Every structure is written in structure tokens, then in C-alpha cells.
Amino acid sequence: MAAVEVEDLTRTYTTGASKFRFRRNGRTDRQAVKGVSFDIGEGELFGLLGPNGAGKSTTIKILSTLLLPTSGRATVMGYDVVSRPTEIRRRIGYVAGGDKGLYERLSARDNLRYFAELHGITGRTQRLRLAQLLETVDLADRADDRVEGFSRGMRQRLHIARGLLNEPSVLFLDEPTIGLDPEASRDLRSTIGTLTGQGTTVLLTTHYMYEADELCDRIAVIAQGRLVALDTPGALKKGVGDRTVATVEVRDASAAVLDDVRALPGVLDLTVTSTPTSHVLEVQCEDTASLIPDLLRILGPGLITRVDTREPTLEDAYVALVAQPAATAGASL
Amino acid sequence: MSAARRLVAGLRVTVVGGALSYRALITFLSPPLFFVMMIASPFFQIVTFSLLGRYSGAQDPDFYVVGTAIQASAMAGIYGASQAVANERAFGTLAHLLITPAGRFWIMLGRLIPTSLNGILVAVLGVFAGWAFLGLSLTPSILLPIGVAAVCASTSCAGLGLIIGALGLRFRDMYFVTNAAHLVLLIATGAAIPLTLLPGWVQGMSQVIPMAHAIAMAQDAVAGRPYSPMQSAGAELILAAVYFGVALVVLARSERLSRRLGTLELV
Numbered sequence: 001m002a003a004v005e006v007e008d009l010t011r012t013y014t015t016g017a018s019k020f021r022f023r024r025n026g027r028t029d030r031q032a033v034k035g036v037s038f039d040i041g042e043g044e045l046f047g048l049l050g051p052n053g054a055g056k057s058t059t060i061k062i063l064s065t066l067l068l069p070t071s072g073r074a075t076v077m078g079y080d081v082v083s084r085p086t087e088i089r090r091r092i093g094y095v096a097g098g099d100k101g102l103y104e105r106l107s108a109r110d111n112l113r114y115f116a117e118l119h120g121i122t123g124r125t126q127r128l129r130l131a132q133l134l135e136t137v138d139l140a141d142r143a144d145d146r147v148e149g150f151s152r153g154m155r156q157r158l159h160i161a162r163g164l165l166n167e168p169s170v171l172f173l174d175e176p177t178i179g180l181d182p183e184a185s186r187d188l189r190s191t192i193g194t195l196t197g198q199g200t201t202v203l204l205t206t207h208y209m210y211e212a213d214e215l216c217d218r219i220a221v222i223a224q225g226r227l228v229a230l231d232t233p234g235a236l237k238k239g240v241g242d243r244t245v246a247t248v249e250v251r252d253a254s255a256a257v258l259d260d261v262r263a264l265p266g267v268l269d270l271t272v273t274s275t276p277t278s279h280v281l282e283v284q285c286e287d288t289a290s291l292i293p294d295l296l297r298i299l300g301p302g303l304i305t306r307v308d309t310r311e312p313t314l315e316d317a318y319v320a321l322v323a324q325p326a327a328t329a330g331a332s333l
Numbered sequence: 334m335s336a337a338r339r340l341v342a343g344l345r346v347t348v349v350g351g352a353l354s355y356r357a358l359i360t361f362l363s364p365p366l367f368f369v370m371m372i373a374s375p376f377f378q379i380v381t382f383s384l385l386g387r388y389s390g391a392q393d394p395d396f397y398v399v400g401t402a403i404q405a406s407a408m409a410g411i412y413g414a415s416q417a418v419a420n421e422r423a424f425g426t427l428a429h430l431l432i433t434p435a436g437r438f439w440i441m442l443g444r445l446i447p448t449s450l451n452g453i454l455v456a457v458l459g460v461f462a463g464w465a466f467l468g469l470s471l472t473p474s475i476l477l478p479i480g481v482a483a484v485c486a487s488t489s490c491a492g493l494g495l496i497i498g499a500l501g502l503r504f505r506d507m508y509f510v511t512n513a514a515h516l517v518l519l520i521a522t523g524a525a526i527p528l529t530l531l532p533g534w535v536q537g538m539s540q541v542i543p544m545a546h547a548i549a550m551a552q553d554a555v556a557g558r559p560y561s562p563m564q565s566a567g568a569e570l571i572l573a574a575v576y577f578g579v580a581l582v583v584l585a586r587s588e589r590l591s592r593r594l595g596t597l598e599l600v
Contacts, residue, residue, distance in 0.1 A: 100425025
């Protein structure tokens with residue numbers, strides 16, 4: 001049995017656009033998830049990637065019973081998200097990124113204690129599990145301090161501990177490392193990595209490609225509410241294996257120049273990262289050898305400070321996938 | 334899970350969870366805020382209506398002291414539930430709360446009981462303030478009916494509060510409803526205005542809204558008029574049962590509606 005099954009899932013939000021709230025006209029429908037299907041095996045660490053507003057969090061909220069789907073079907077550990085939410089809630093943990101979601105005036109231990117009570121974990125079992133989780137997330141020495149004095153990393157670790165309180169079969173991690181410093185992120189990734197070793201199924205959303213590449217067994221990429229790719233990180237990278245990436249650092253590049261670069265034959269994608277003193281152009285192309293002379297000509301040799309070429313990463317694959325028009329991207333599955 | 338174990342688990346959520354959530358969510362735990370919100374504000378309401386009553390000569394000041402003290406106590410139940418849900422939204426904990434399998438009724442009850450107990454404390458303080466500053470004639474024979482009235486009114490108001498709190502799962506701006514309920518109850522329960530001075534339809538309404546029966550009993554006791562504790566307290570508790578029953582239905586429907594409309598995380 002798959003731990004999570006999603007079949008042709010859609011979710012539409014209706015939002016009021018009118019300033020005068022009594023008016024019903026002016027309401028608009030926005031389809032956040034459009035016919036998404038996938039399944040996750042037990043013990044699998046599954047990544048859900050996509051740009052902001054792609055439908056990742058909506059999908060997680062449907063699976064964790066916070067939202068109802070508009071159509072389609074989803075089950076978690078065999079239970080339907082619409083008709084059996086309580087059964088699902090007994091078996092899942094949910095961790096969201098960010099500062100909110102904790103009781104500021106309570107200590108870390110009391111935050112966990114409260115949610116343990118809500119999960120029906122009481123007495124000696126509760127005491128032992130709280131102590132163990134606080135140790136696991138390295139908060140044992142701050143267990144009795146109020147959360148309002150915690151750093152973002154500490155809060156995030158407390159979120160993780162809460163998500164694990166009921167020893168969930170499926171853990172939903174919605175951008176758990178957002179805003180964390182590199183060391184805290186690395187520790188968190190290490191914690192997440194050990195969970196699947198213990199048999200927990202993990203569904204992870206993240207914007208950090210290296211994180212998905214390092215952790216995930218399989219990755220689904222969602223863009224504009226549609227699933228545009230689903231495979232292992234290695235296979236996704238191979239999907240753009242016919243490409244190479246030329247990195248060119250220039251002191252200056254106007255919009256017109258960048259348009260000229262995009263228009264060059266063989267250029268598949270261009271991303272630009274700007275700093276106050278330079279611009280770094282990452283050009284995905286079929287053949288860097290034939291492209292570089294054209295790049296030097298257009299960008300101006302006097303302005304170029306560095307030229308590199310490299311093999312594609314998961315980020316390149318991701319950029320290529322989400323850049324495709326959503327309507328045609330389904331064909332890449 | 335057997336029914337008995339479910340009941341024990343539910344009671345734990347109410348008692349242990351309620352105590353923790355009270356510490357987590359209620360803003361007046363610091364002594365200065367507690368004084369302002371729980372003592373000064375109700376006290377001045379009691380004083381205002383008592384002095385207005387004395388000035389108008391419509392009723393004996395005792396009428397207003399007892400009525401507004403019980404009204405102030407019972408409102409804690411209504412504000413408690415809506416404040417709890419609103420604070421959960423503000424802290425971003427509402428979604429985490431609803432992802433747990435705990436019974437929503439037990440969770441909400443845990444939010445109501447501490448605030449209702451607070452309310453009863455306010456009633457006691459209000460009555461003693463009336464005795465100390467406004468000349469309320471406190472005799473042992475009236476303490477029991479006042480106490481029973483405060484407990485019954487708090488219970489029925491907690492039922493109404495639970496309905497408002499449940500609606501808070503669907504609608505985020507429930508303070509308007511809470512404030513409106515406060516004013517309606519202040520007027521239509523006979524707490525601050527004798528019911529005989531109000532239109533017939535308001536008198537009819539007072540029979541089905543919380544507090545009116547309990548307040549009437551306490552006012553009769555203070556005035557030395559005959560009263561029937563079984564009838565008044567019984568009517569108030571029957572109303573409480575009806576409100577709690579409605580609240581259970583509203584709770585289930587509001588949660589489902591909020592899942593359908595995606596309103597759980599709106600702040």
C-alpha cells in the first residue's frame with residue numbers, strides 16, 4: 001500500500017475582489033492545484049518542488065486534512081482525506097516553516113505537552129517522549145524557557161519535535177528550513193534524513209534544490225498547479241543532460257543585451273543574478289563550445305570577468321521544467 | 334477506543350489542555366492587565382448602572398449591582414471562546430490544533446471553563462464591591478442564590494460562547510458578534526434595565542437567551558421577593574444544554590466549511 005495516493009486532485013479558491021463586502025459579484029476563482037496525481041511509498045522521502053504559488057502548500061494542506069479538495073481523490077495510509085480525516089490525523093505530523101505556530105508564552109516543554117494531550121499521549125509515555133524529542137532536536141537545555149525568547153532555528157526545531165510527537169507514519173514538512181542559517185539547516189536535514197531510516201514517510205516541500213537533491217528519493221515538480229515532472233533527482237538531472245551551463249560574470253549588462261543573449265541560437269534558458277558590482281549570467285544551452293564566442297561578442301570582452309562551464313544540476317533541471325509552458329509540460333511525465 | 338476511554342481522553346484535553354491553553358492564550362495573566370480587565374472594568378460597569386438606577390429611581394440599587402455583577406461574570410464565557418479562537422489565528426496555531434485528532438468540543442470546553450471561572454470570580458468581586466461602595470445589603474441568605482445564579486448564567490453563556498467560538502473557525506471577525514452579544518445581553522436580560530420597561534418582544538426574547546432567568550432569580554432574592562430556585566436555575570440550565578447542543582452542530586459544520594473555503598489560516 002502506498003502511504004500517500006493522490007489522483008487527479010484539484011483545488012479552487014474563491015476570493016472576493018469587491019471592496020464592498022456585501023456585493024457578491026467581483027468574486028474570482030483561482031485554481032491552485034490542477035489535476036495532480038502521484039503516490040508515495042511507505043518510508044519514502046518525497047520532494048515537492050515548485051515556485052511560489054505553484055500549489056505545493058495547498059497539496060500538503062489537503063493531504064493533512066486542513067483543506068478539502070475541489071475534485072479528485074487523495075488518501076493517506078489508506079484513509080480518504082474527505083471522509084476519514086480523524087483517522088488520518090492520528091497518523092500524520094505536520095511541520096510548517098516560519099516563526100509562527102507556537103504558543104509564545106509557554107515553554108518548549110509545555111508546547112509539546114499540550115499537543116501531546118491533544119494526541120492522547122499521557123502519563124509516563126508523554127514524559128519520556130517529550131524528553132526524548134527535546135533531546136533529539138537539541139532543546140533539552142532550553143526546555144523550560146518560554147518560546148518567545150527562542151531564535152528562529154530553535155523554533156523550527158520545536159516545530160519538528162511537535163510534528164514527531166505522535167510518531168507519525170507520514171510527516172509533512174512544508175519548507176522546514178526556510179530562514180534557517182546554514183548550520184541549523186544542515187542539522188535539520190540530518191534529522192529529516194534519519195526519519196525515513198526509521199520507516200517514516202516524508203513529504204517535503206522546499207525551495208532549496210541542494211536540499212531536495214541531498215534528501216529526496218523522488219521529486220515531483222509542480223508549476224502553475226500542474227505536475228510537470230516526477231522522478232528521482234538523478235533522472236531529473238539526466239532529463240536536461242543534453243544541456244550544459246555556461247556561467248558568465250560581467251560588470252554590466254543592459255536589458256537589450258540580455259535579450260540578445262536569449263535570442264542566440266541554442267540558448268535554452270537564461271538566469272541572471274545581480275550584485276552591486278556585477279551580473280552573473282547562467283546560460284543553459286545545447287553546446288557551450290559554439291555559444292561562447294557569440295556570448296563574448298554580445299557581452300563585450302572588456303566587461304567579462306569570468307567564464308565557466310559545468311554540467312547541469314537539479315536546479316538547472318528545475319528551472320528548465322518550471323520555465324516550460326504548463327500546458328505542454330505535462331508531456332514530460 | 335472504548336467510549337469510557339474516549340471520555341477520559343476528552344476530559345484530559347479539557348482539563349489539562351484547557352489549563353495550558355489558558356496560560357498560552359489569555360492576555361490578562363499579568364497582574365496589571367488582570368486588574369484592568371477583570372476587576373476595574375466590570376466594577377465601573379456595575380457602579381455606572383447602579384448610580385444611573387439610583388438617579389432614575391426606577392429600581393433599588395441592589396437590583397443593578399446584582400444584575401450587572403452576574404452579567405459581567407457570564408460575559409467572560411462569551412469573550413473567552415471567541416478570544417481563544419482569534420488568538421489561535423494570530424499565533425498561527427489554529428491549523429496545528431485542528432490537525433490533531435482531539436475532539437473539538439473538548440478543546441473548546443477547555444477554553445471556556447477557565448474563563449467562566451474567572452467570570453464567577455468577577456461576580457463575587459462585583460457583589461462585594463457593591464456591598465463596600467454602593468450599600469448592597471449582603472445577608473447570608475442571598476449569597477447562595479447569587480452564587481447559584483452566577484454559576485448557571487456562566488454555564489449558559491459558555492454555551493453561547495461556544496457557538497460564537499465555533500463560528501470563529503469559519504469567520505475571522507467574530508469580535509463584532511461578541512460585542513453585539515454583550516450589548517444585547519446587557520439590555521435584554523434585565524441585568525441593567527428592568528424587563529418590565531422593555532417592549533414585549535424583548536421580554537419574549539429574554540426567555541430564550543442566556544442569563545435572564547438566573548439574573549431574575551438573584552434580583553428577586555436580593556429584593557426579598559419569592560423565587561423558585563428549581564424553576565429559574567432549571568430553565569437556565571436547560572437553555573445551557575440547548576446552546577451546547579447547537580454549538581456541537583455549529584462546531585462540526587464550521588470546521589468542515591472552513592476546510593472547504595480555506596479560511597482556517599486567515600488572520
